[in-house]
Amino acid sequence: MARFSDQDLTDAEFRECDLTRARLIGVVMQDAVIDGLVSNLVVNGVEVASYVEAELDRRHPVRLLIRSSAPADLREGARRLRADWTTTVVRLRGMPQGAEHQRVGGEWSVVETLRHLVFVHDSWFRRCCLGSSRPFTPIGLASDFVPGQEEQGLDRTATPSLDDVLATRDEQAAELERWLATVSFDQLSAAAPVPAGPGWPPYARGKSVLECVHVVLNEEWAHHGFCARDLDLLEG
Numbered sequence: 001m002a003r004f005s006d007q008d009l010t011d012a013e014f015r016e017c018d019l020t021r022a023r024l025i026g027v028v029m030q031d032a033v034i035d036g037l038v039s040n041l042v043v044n045g046v047e048v049a050s051y052v053e054a055e056l057d058r059r060h061p062v063r064l065l066i067r068s069s070a071p072a073d074l075r076e077g078a079r080r081l082r083a084d085w086t087t088t089v090v091r092l093r094g095m096p097q098g099a100e101h102q103r104v105g106g107e108w109s110v111v112e113t114l115r116h117l118v119f120v121h122d123s124w125f126r127r128c129c130l131g132s133s134r135p136f137t138p139i140g141l142a143s144d145f146v147p148g149q150e151e152q153g154l155d156r157t158a159t160p161s162l163d164d165v166l167a168t169r170d171e172q173a174a175e176l177e178r179w180l181a182t183v184s185f186d187q188l189s190a191a192a193p194v195p196a197g198p199g200w201p202p203y204a205r206g207k208s209v210l211e212c213v214h215v216v217l218n219e220e221w222a223h224h225g226f227c228a229r230d231l232d233l234l235e236g
Contacts, residue, residue, distance in 0.1 A: 015106075016145070066217035069188060069210055074217070075180045081220045082173055088228060089166065095234065100162045104230040108141075113227050114165045115141035119154070120219045121172040128204045128212040129179070131193035137168055146200050176216070188213070 041049040057063050062084075065077030092100055092110055100110045108116065119140030126132040135153025139160045142149050149156060188210040204212060 013106075016143075060221070062221065066221060067214060069185070071180065071183050071185065071188065074183075074213060075177075077217055078173075078176060078180060078220075081217065081224065084224055085169075085220075088224065088231070091231060092162075095231070099231075099234055102234060104233050107226060107230060110227055110231070111160070111162050111165055112141055113223050114162075114169060115139055115158075115160070116143075117220060117223055118165065118168055118172065120216060121176070123200045124204070124212050124215045124219070125172075125176060125179075127199060128192045128194050128201070128207070129209050129216075131195055133195040133197075133199075139165060139168060142200065148198060148200075152199060 038052070039049050040047060041052075062077050062080045065073045065080070068074060068077070103109050103112075118137050119142045122136040122140055123142075126134075138153060138155040139158045140154055142154060188208065190209055192204055192207050192209050192212050194204045
């Protein structure tokens with residue numbers, strides 16, 4: 001167990017860290033930012049994660065749709081997410097050339113973010129919902145901790161343009177839209193038809209199709225938020 005006592009962690013950054021059951025006692029925390037999967041967070045004796053989730057739902061009603069088990073809600077949620085991305089791409093095209101490749105604070109650029117969502121679609125939708133065993137789209141971008149990326153079809157040296165990535169995203173969006181147009185409650189509640197053998201995500205077996213769709217839609221919502229945040233900073 002790591003223990004920090006009387007340490008000055010001003011401007012420290014914890015990235016991809018597991019802080020489960022971490023205890024911060026007698027600390028000074030001002031102007032701090034916490035971004036991640038947060039639950040059962042107690043601040044000065046008050047569990048605050050539920051308040052945060054409720055406020056996010058109030059600000060972004062689409063979150064209620066993409067957590068639903070009803071096909072109609074999922075369809076509407078996917079449509080709204082797609083519309084949000086369309087608006088953001090229009091905004092991006094009005095910014096100086098090269099903004100699509102610019103990183104802010106070490107985060108992914110817009111193009112890299114969109115490439116990651118290409119990977120999410122291939123892994124969590126095509127592989128887990130459709131049972132596809134075909135290689136992933138080469139321009140997809142996985143996190144560094146994903147093993148066997150080349151074996152799964154990813155090209156880690158790829159440098160696609162914004163238009164290249166958007167063309168792939170359009171194809172994937174149409175594929176998801178067609179599937180959501182006919183999917184039933186029974187299909188959503190069935191076990192995810194993940195192909196046998198290695199591949200990402202390795203922990204999808206045992207999940208339902210609905211759980212996998214929720215991952216896809218939540219990733220779309222979350223990464224759009226990251227992207228909009230960074231564009232605000234670039235414009236500011």
